[in-house]
Amino acid sequence: MTFTTRPEIAGTFGVATSTHWIASAVGMRLLERGGNAFDAAAAMGFVLHVVEPHLNGPLGDMPMLIKPAGQTNPTMVCGQGVAPAGATIEHFKDQGLEMIPGSGLLATVVPGAFDAWMITLRDHGSLPLRDILEPAIHYARYGHPLLPRVANTIAGLADFFAQEWPTSHATWVPGGSAPQAGALFCNPQLADTWERLLTEAEAVEGRLAQIEAARQAFYSGFIAEAIDSFVDQAYLMDASGTPHKGVLTGQDMAKWQASYEAPLEVDYHGWTVWKGGAWTQGPTLLQSLKLLQEVPLDQMDLNGAEFVHQVSEAMKLAFADREAYYGDPTFTHIPMDQLLSDGYAAERRTLIGATASTEQRPGRLPGHDAWVEAMLAHANLSYEPGHAIGAGEPTMSHLTEKRGDTVHLDVIDRWGNMVSATPSGGWLQSSPVVPGLGMPLNSRAQMFWLEDGLPTSLAPGRRPRTTLSPSMARRPDGTELAFGTPGGDQQDQWQLIYLLRLVHGELNLQEGIDAPLFHTGHFQSSFYPREVRPGHLMVEPGFGTEIMETLRAKGHAIEVAEPWTVGRLTAASRAPDGMLRAAATPRLMQAYAVGR
Incomplete structure (x- = not known):
């Protein structure tokens, strides 16, 4: 029996779910x-x-x-x-x-x-x-x-x-x-x-x-x-x-x-998934889906070491491309058609090996060498922040109180x-x-970066490439899903993991949220002081020590989170017959789904 902390909310009148019970009410x-x-x-x-x-x-x-x-x-x-x-x-x-x-x-x-x-x-x-x-x-x-x-x-x-x-x-x-x-x-x-x-x-x-x-x-x-x-x-x-x-x-x-504006979309195993454009980090989730399209996830334990390894390695590749290529498309032509193409995904998929990568590996698209070289140079920089007050936008898993x-x-x-x-x-x-x-x-x-010629160069009138990234999806049976989470760079990691478990597992909305989560800080942080943690993988203790040891053996630099501290997902869905469902994370004990 799948573990769950609370029931999936169901009804036909309406559902509201958020990261605070008062807002949901x-x-x-x-x-x-x-x-x-x-x-x-x-x-x-x-x-x-x-x-x-x-x-x-x-x-x-x-x-x-x-x-x-x-x-x-x-x-x-x-x-x-x-x-x-x-x-x-x-x-x-x-x-x-x-x-x-x-x-x-x-x-x-x-x-x-x-x-x-x-x-x-x-x-x-x-x-x-x-x-x-x-x-x-x-x-x-x-x-x-x-x-x-x-x-x-x-x-x-x-x-x-x-x-x-x-x-x-x-x-x-x-x-x-x-x-x-x-x-x-x-x-x-x-x-x-x-x-x-x-x-x-x-x-x-x-x-x-x-x-x-x-x-x-x-x-x-x-x-x-x-x-x-x-x-x-x-x-x-x-x-x-x-x-x-x-x-x-x-x-x-x-x-x-x-x-x-129109969102971007991809099809994945009969599902259609929508995300924001390249001024958000949303395309990383879509690129990850393309990379995982031919990986036999439906044959894996969705809480097992191989699932964690394959997904985290795909995310590393997608987020490397985020750092090299994403930015405000009203200022810079972003090669999103290439980044989301089947051929590009097939080429990049070959980089997912049996062990964890500790390198930054953006794809090399013709005409964009300068972007890639700048991204690699950024990843090798070391900054000493002068004053940590209010810096950044951490994930809740870091358990900091000053960001x-x-x-x-x-x-x-x-x-x-x-x-x-x-x-x-x-x-x-x-x-x-x-x-x-x-x-x-x-x-x-x-x-923004303070150097010219990049998709994320500071310029008047330009949108910063944000980490904020809501999601919608449609199942093969026509059920429509709205979901998302806080978490800075981790938003599209946790949402990807959640979506994959819904696609490849027989989980309801709440069961998928309650399953243990993980994320990597391997790539460049979006937030001051823009740190990089090669090979990093944070996992919730719910995975168990055996899986953690297997991941360590694969080369992942494991950081074990405090229990129930990774991800703040909420989700709601509507089936073709009008049935509404909703769920919210038990983590931090403040998010709630309500409905009838």
């Missing part, structure tokens, strides 16, 4: 009030900003896959903001920097998540904007039980905030005492911000007009003005160990808006509308709170 409340999946998802997203502030915030970023009922394929909503006009390589070099700090004001790009929610609500939602924002306002105003990890994060940074980021100290250490785990925690300034936005929006008549007024208030009105004034005047410490000014302006915000991460949500309603969203950025520990707003800026610019 709020999503179900919106469905019960007659809202659709887009209304519910947006309300959940704004609540997650409040209850998981160490993992995401309103000034962060978000890619989102949506599939309106009756639409054959999903659409990607791009909520990834771009580099400001002043974010040039020359400017950063003039600051004496060789790498963009992982925290502070220099690492900020245009906040993108808010407009992604707004255009989705405008085009697909049904409820008034007040209904969407009221739950977040309630929990910000009247409090929510503070998660232990949030309390620990704040406690670890309280002195730094007091010395370097006083606006953050006022918000996260109210009254001068770090809040306790489980105690009610309020962010009244954030509640005031959303109330003011609603007041301005409701000065005009009509749901659509109010959404447009909210967009105006955020990107050209009082929110943009507050950000512009703060960034123009502040000179604050960041992860480089030196104070810097930011370059984001209100004009940068006013010029940008969220957009729609940000991400959240995830999936929603399906009774009409068949589907959402899979991965909000992130704007973490409390990565950027100071903007005065008067109760929210910190993002630090996504750390994805």
Whole structure:
């Protein structure tokens, strides 16, 4: 019998699942009030900003896959903001920097998540904007039980905030005492911000007009003005160990808006899988599927050493290509057709051997030698971060309290509308709170490199290549699936493993989530200070010592995670007969799926 920690949720009315139980319950409340999946998802997203502030915030970023009922394929909503006009390589070099700090004001790009929610609500939602924002306002105003990890994060940074980021100290250490785990925690300034936005929006008549007024208030009105004034005047410490000014302006915000685009897709053993384009890391999952297409996974133990070995070696190859080739395709032609071709996968598949690779092995596509050589040079660099505060976006498995991460949500309603969203950025520990707003800026610019000629070179107007990566898939029987996870570079590793177990094993959504997970840090990290760990493989202890020893014998540098600490997957599905199902990870004991 397959082990599972909780039942798979099933019903026909609606399902909502996320990385926090309050957000999931709020999503179900919106469905019960007659809202659709887009209304519910947006309300959940704004609540997650409040209850998981160490993992995401309103000034962060978000890619989102949506599939309106009756639409054959999903659409990607791009909520990834771009580099400001002043974010040039020359400017950063003039600051004496060789790498963009992982925290502070220099690492900020245009906040993108808010407009992604707004255009989705405008085009697909049904409820008034007040209904969407009221739950977040309630929990910000009247409090929510503070998660232990949030309390620990704040406690670890309280002195730094007091010395370097006083606006953050006022918000996260109210009254001068770090809040306790489980105690009610309020962010009244954030509640005031959303109330003011609603007041301005409701000065005009009509749901659509109010959404447009909210967009105006955020990107050209009082929110943009507050950000512009703060960034123009502040000179604050960041992860480089030196104070810097930011370059984001209100004009940068006013010029940008969220957009729609078609996702990439591949077929794998009768399944169709959709991911974001090369400005996300989503194609790594698709490349991994292509590599594994001819590997007999259905003959393997899906919790066995050979499965772990084959999948981890495929991921190493796919992520090597990520580092060499991925970037914003509106700036640079990305050879994605070649990277996802059968011939390329067949050629690369021959590199998967019986032992673990400790080399970085990107593919060599004609005309792209400079990209490959730069990628290999980066992998051999060693950086000494000057100040670790707020740097990076680690996986939860690293169990650090001083870095940000991400959240995830999936929603399906009774009409068949589907959402899979991965909000992130704007973490409390990565950027100071903007005065008067109760929210910190993002630090996504750390994805860029400070050298010319690469798909990920810093340039004004360019999207950073984000790790954020929601997923959708369709089974051969027509069942549609929305799923995802937080976890930085590990997002598409954990999602790949989960998907492979659904394809090749007879597991329900919850059983697949509860199975032990693994990931590799072999390739270049996306986050400051961009470390590389050749041959690394982290595994949960649920695999057992025999499998770990077999993997060590194959050459993997095994790191055993703390129990139940790898992956924060959630998932929801809809069968052709209308049956809805959902599941959420038991890891960290806060994610929940609800539905009926």
